[in-house]
Amino acid sequence: MDYSSLLIQIANQLYFLNQKGIKYLNIKALPGLEVKSVINGLEEIISKENVISSEPRENITTKKLQKYKENIEELPEIDLITEKSVKVDKNSIHNLKQKNINHNFDQTTNLEDSQIKSVSLSKILEKYRSCQNCALGVTRKKLVFGSGLSNPPVIFIGEGPGADEDVQGEPFVGRAGKLLTKMISAIGIERDDVYITNIVKCRPPGNRNPTPAEISCCLPIIKQQIEILNPKLIVTLGNIPTKTFIPDAPGITKARGKMKQYEKWKIIPTFHPSYLLRNRTAMPLAWDDFKMIMEFTFKITQS
Numbered sequence: 001m002d003y004s005s006l007l008i009q010i011a012n013q014l015y016f017l018n019q020k021g022i023k024y025l026n027i028k029a030l031p032g033l034e035v036k037s038v039i040n041g042l043e044e045i046i047s048k049e050n051v052i053s054s055e056p057r058e059n060i061t062t063k064k065l066q067k068y069k070e071n072i073e074e075l076p077e078i079d080l081i082t083e084k085s086v087k088v089d090k091n092s093i094h095n096l097k098q099k100n101i102n103h104n105f106d107q108t109t110n111l112e113d114s115q116i117k118s119v120s121l122s123k124i125l126e127k128y129r130s131c132q133n134c135a136l137g138v139t140r141k142k143l144v145f146g147s148g149l150s151n152p153p154v155i156f157i158g159e160g161p162g163a164d165e166d167v168q169g170e171p172f173v174g175r176a177g178k179l180l181t182k183m184i185s186a187i188g189i190e191r192d193d194v195y196i197t198n199i200v201k202c203r204p205p206g207n208r209n210p211t212p213a214e215i216s217c218c219l220p221i222i223k224q225q226i227e228i229l230n231p232k233l234i235v236t237l238g239n240i241p242t243k244t245f246i247p248d249a250p251g252i253t254k255a256r257g258k259m260k261q262y263e264k265w266k267i268i269p270t271f272h273p274s275y276l277l278r279n280r281t282a283m284p285l286a287w288d289d290f291k292m293i294m295e296f297t298f299k300i301t302q303s
């Protein structure tokens with residue numbers, strides 16, 4: 001996580017406390033959870049500060065990506081699922097490096113813009129944190145709003161939280177999430193440098209698909225998130241998010257890897273990571289989509 005994101009996290013936490021009526025930071029008086037989050041946040045800042053104190057703060061993301069680009073030829077052959085599974089095509093990555101050697105991600109690190117967006121997102125979260133607009137509100141443990149950069153080049157949208165996400169309140173932290181995280185980092189973008197969320201914010205019991213009524217209830221949230229985040233690219237993971245934005249899209253096997261438009265945003269649909277865990281033969285196609293995501297992201301951040 002870069003310095004600006006850490007600051008944003010603290011701003012979010014303080015905003016949250018403020019909304020709860022806490023006007024002064026009296027550590028002893030805070031409930032355990034909040035104390036823990038604040039302390040964790042501060043610890044992260046302190047350790048990051050030690051590492052980056054000699055670097056200009058706004059350049060951390062750029063530096064991280066530059067490092068990746070310099071090392072791109074050493075990118076290990078990535079085996080995400082089995083010994084024999086798909087390898088990242090080093091030639092195409094090398095060509096990409098040649099084409100886009102001067103990528104510049106600075107525009108994604110505008111601190112002031114990020115803070116404004118972050119506060120707007122926090123306000124929406126507060127509005128819906130205890131939402132009971134549909135039956136999922138009764139069975140959920142935690143509403144899973146979304147996480148990541150508030151000024152991201154790309155957002156990834158899944159279907160809805162599973163059991164692990166329900167407990168932790170974070171999107172894509174279970175098995176499918178670990179695969180998604182690896183795939184994102186394999187194309188040279190850290191998970192912290194994108195935003196990840198779902199169509200429905202509460203876990204459908206037994207991991208069933210969300211119903212159309214549940215999706216409509218949650219739609220205002222994802223629409224506001226997209227409006228605020230205003231990403232250069234939306235990646236939809238699987239049928240549900242794809243059809244939510246492109247109702248006449250064919251099934252994901254046909255829709256994947258083809259760029260579409262939703263209002264003013266570009267969308268690339270790809271397989272849901274849970275599907276990839278069950279259908280390993282689909283991995284080569286998923287890699288094609290991720291290379292497309294990488295090329296698009298690098299191109300737009302260059303222009």
Ligand code: URA
Nearest residue numbers: 158159160161171172
């Ligand atoms: N599957 C999803 O669609 N979203 C998550 O957050 C986790 C698993």
